[in-house]
Amino acid sequence: MTEIPHQRRTFAASQPIALRGPAELADALPFMLGFHPSDSIVLVALHGEHGRFGGRVRVGIPSSPREWAALAGCLAECLVEGSARRGERPDGIVGFLCQEPGRGETGRRVMERLRPLAQSLRVACGTLDVPVHEVLCISDGLYFSYCCPDNSRCCSPDGTPLALSGTSVMAASAAYAGLQVRGTLKDLEARLKPGGPAADAAAQRAALNDAAAVIVPRILDGVSGTLARQETRDTTLALLHRLVERFAEASAAAAPAERTGAGLALLLSGPAREDARDDALISPDEAATLVLGLQDRDTRDRAAEWMEGPEAAPALRIWSALARRCVAPYEEYAAAPLTLAGWVAWSTGDTPLARVALSLALEADPHYLFARLLHQACNEGLDPESLRDCLRRERDARIAVEQERQEQPGARDREAEAEAEAEAEADGDGDGDGDGQSVDQDQDQDQDQDQDQDQDQDQDQDEGSEPAHADDRERALRRARLIARRNARQAGLRKAGSARPSARADAAPKPPKNPTGRRTGRRGARNGG
Numbered sequence: 288m289t290e291i292p293h294q295r296r297t298f299a300a301s302q303p304i305a306l307r308g309p310a311e312l313a314d315a316l317p318f319m320l321g322f323h324p325s326d327s328i329v330l331v332a333l334h335g336e337h338g339r340f341g342g343r344v345r346v347g348i349p350s351s352p353r354e355w356a357a358l359a360g361c362l363a364e365c366l367v368e369g370s371a372r373r374g375e376r377p378d379g380i381v382g383f384l385c386q387e388p389g390r391g392e393t394g395r396r397v398m399e400r401l402r403p404l405a406q407s408l409r410v411a412c413g414t415l416d417v418p419v420h421e422v423l424c425i426s427d428g429l430y431f432s433y434c435c436p437d438n439s440r441c442c443s444p445d446g447t448p449l450a451l452s453g454t455s456v457m458a459a460s461a462a463y464a465g466l467q468v469r470g471t472l473k474d475l476e477a478r479l480k481p482g483g484p485a486a487d488a489a490a491q492r493a494a495l496n497d498a499a500a501v502i503v504p505r506i507l508d509g510v511s512g513t514l515a516r517q518e519t520r521d522t523t524l525a526l527l528h529r530l531v532e533r534f535a536e537a538s539a540a541a542a543p544a545e546r547t548g549a550g551l552a553l554l555l556s557g558p559a560r561e562d563a564r565d566d567a568l569i570s571p572d573e574a575a576t577l578v579l580g581l582q583d584r585d586t587r588d589r590a591a592e593w594m595e596g597p598e599a600a601p602a603l604r605i606w607s608a609l610a611r612r613c614v615a616p617y618e619e620y621a622a623a624p625l626t627l628a629g630w631v632a633w634s635t636g637d638t639p640l641a642r643v644a645l646s647l648a649l650e651a652d653p654h655y656l657f658a659r660l661l662h663q664a665c666n667e668g669l670d671p672e673s674l675r676d677c678l679r680r681e682r683d684a685r686i687a688v689e690q691e692r693q694e695q696p697g698a699r700d701r702e703a704e705a706e707a708e709a710e711a712e713a714d715g716d717g718d719g720d721g722d723g724q725s726v727d728q729d730q731d732q733d734q735d736q737d738q739d740q741d742q743d744q745d746q747d748q749d750e751g752s753e754p755a756h757a758d759d760r761e762r763a764l765r766r767a768r769l770i771a772r773r774n775a776r777q778a779g780l781r782k783a784g785s786a787r788p789s790a791r792a793d794a795a796p797k798p799p800k801n802p803t804g805r806r807t808g809r810r811g812a813r814n815g816g
Contacts, residue, residue: 304460309442313423313430314450315457316383319343321639323471324385330362330408332370332377333420341377342370342668348386352403359407360414367415373668382408382422394427394446405433425449470558475643478562479607479625481614488614491571495617498575506583516583523580524589526573527605531593533568534601565608574612581609581623587657590627592682594634594675603631610647622652630661634671641665 306312317323319331319340326348332341344366349358363380370377384401388394405422412419422433429446461467469475481488505515541564569577581587593602606628613621629644642665648658664671 304457306457309421309423309430309432309435310447310450311457312381312421313383313425316385316425317468318457318461318466320345321466322469322475322643324383325387325471325473327383327385327472328358328362328404328408329383329385330366330412331381331383332366333379333381334370334375334377338379338420341375342366342373344369348384348401348404355404356407356411359404359411363408363411363415363417367412367417369667377417379418379420380412381420384422384424386424386426388427394429395431395444397426398424398431398433398446402433409433469639472643474558475640476647478558479610479628479644479647481611481618483566483611491574491612491614492617494571494575495578495612495614495620498572498579502576502579503582506579519580520583520586520589523577523583523586526576526580527590527593530569530573530577530605531598531601534565534604535597537564537568538601562607562611565604566611569605569608569612571612574609577605578609578613578617578620578624581627582620587623587627588678588681591630592678594631594678599631599635603628603635606631610644613651619652622648622655622658625651626655626658626661629658629665630671633661633665634675638665 306315316329320329320343324345327345328348329343329345331343333339334341344362346358346362349355366380367377382405384405386397386401388397401424405424408422409419419434424431424433427446428449430442430449431444431446432442435442502519505519508515581590590602593599606624609624610621610628613619613624625644625648629641629648632638632644633641642662645658645662645665648655649662652658664674
């Protein structure tokens with residue numbers, strides 16, 4: 288067996304780890320992925336004379352053997368071309384087929400059943416002029432070699448037991464570097480999928496049904512539903528703020544208990560107990576409000592800002608808990624919280640969990656663009672700092688605008704009153720037969736007010752008094768509100784006018800308006816309409 292050194296990066300320096308033989312190669316697989324792969328095909332690229340580990344791809348094993356040849360070609364092409372794009376074409380490949388025996392099956396029978404798949408992988412890689420140095424089948428605590436020339440002397444045909452956990456050179460090096468293997472792939476996926484008692488699922492389904500009847504129409508409304516959509520967004524984000532604080536307080540309260548006997552029992556109980564504790568912090572109604580509210584793209588982007596610092600850990604637990612609440616028939620809605628969980632995991636350096644969460648998000652909704660982009664970037668080994676920097680700039684700009692508004696006394700109240708008046712007047716302008724004349728009158732009144740303001744300002748300047756900066760800003764705000772009201776009334780008139788012909792198809796045509804019903808002077812009166 289050719290010596291295959293593994294280059295492992297640490298914070299101090301890069302120290303090569305030499306893996307000698309298929310036993311150490313099989314033991315290194317979970318540390319390369321961060322979990323024990325189950326029902327998976329794994330291909331790892333080798334570079335250089337000594338076979339330094341490079342890129343890797345993983346995919347589930349299809350249940351139908353008819354798909355194996357096509358899948359093998361896609362995997363080989365993906366690994367080779369992806370490595371070439373990063374500047375280094377593989378010099379070799381090692382493969383792993385990981386699957387546990389079914390009922391009445393043994394590890395050796397699994398190995399024989401998957402032999403055609405191993406041969407398809409070797410042929411596909413050879414077609415791309417990349418040799419396959421080894422393909423191992425890992426099943427039932429044993430490993431089998433498909434490439435060993437002398438199974439009787441090197442690799443037993445009945446399988447060779449894997450090394451005890453934590454006893455290999457790779458395990459010791461990983462422990463020194465602070466790396467850990469968190470169970471199997473199925474264990475990680477179970478933490479991001481709905482489960483638990485049927486009664487809890489029924490209560491969550493009822494809460495989702497009630498929330499969907501209210502929130503979904505608000506999100507799907509067009510321009511007419513902008514205010515309702517903004518209200519839904521504010522409600523969702525405010526609830527998220529409270530939950531982040533709630534989860535942070537729960538973690539702080541649990542920290543002293545972890546040093547006691549009860550805390551030790553909690554740690555030994557595993558991730559399932561931690562997930563149950565997190566689920567208890569969110570009620571079904573709160574979960575339903577958040578799951579439905581996150582379907583709005585702007586709300587989801589605002590929620591993605593909890594990506595670093597002390598808020599990242601509570602946010603990741605919240606997104607995982609929300610993904611577990613997406614019970615049938617709301618599985619597709621899990622794409623948003625799963626994508627956020629993958630983003631926070633990738634941003635905080637937990638790449639294995641990020642890949643699993645983003646893969647589940649694409650299973651829930653294969654066309655979810657945010658998940659597709661993050662999944663590709665994560666697999667390409669890109670740095671998430673560019674996206675973090677973009678989100679920071681958007682957050683800082685939004686905070687600056689909000690602070691500027693708060694510094695203006697009564698600005699929010701005046702804007703709210705102006706919007707309410709504009710909506711009311713726009714609705715009123717759409718009724719009756721004198722729409723055009725009333726709009727002309729309102730426009731003239733607005734112009735009169737603008738001209739009065741201009742004359743007052745000119746008079747103040749003529750008298751030698753300099754207006755204060757606050758007065759100028761207040762005058763500019765009033766002018767902007769008047770223009771907004773005028774545009775809103777015109778938009779309401781156009782909307783009402785476009786709907787009137789269908790509503791009054793049988794009515795007699797209206798006589799044309801008097802063309803002289805216009806303004807005759809700058810401040811003079813106008814003729815009757």
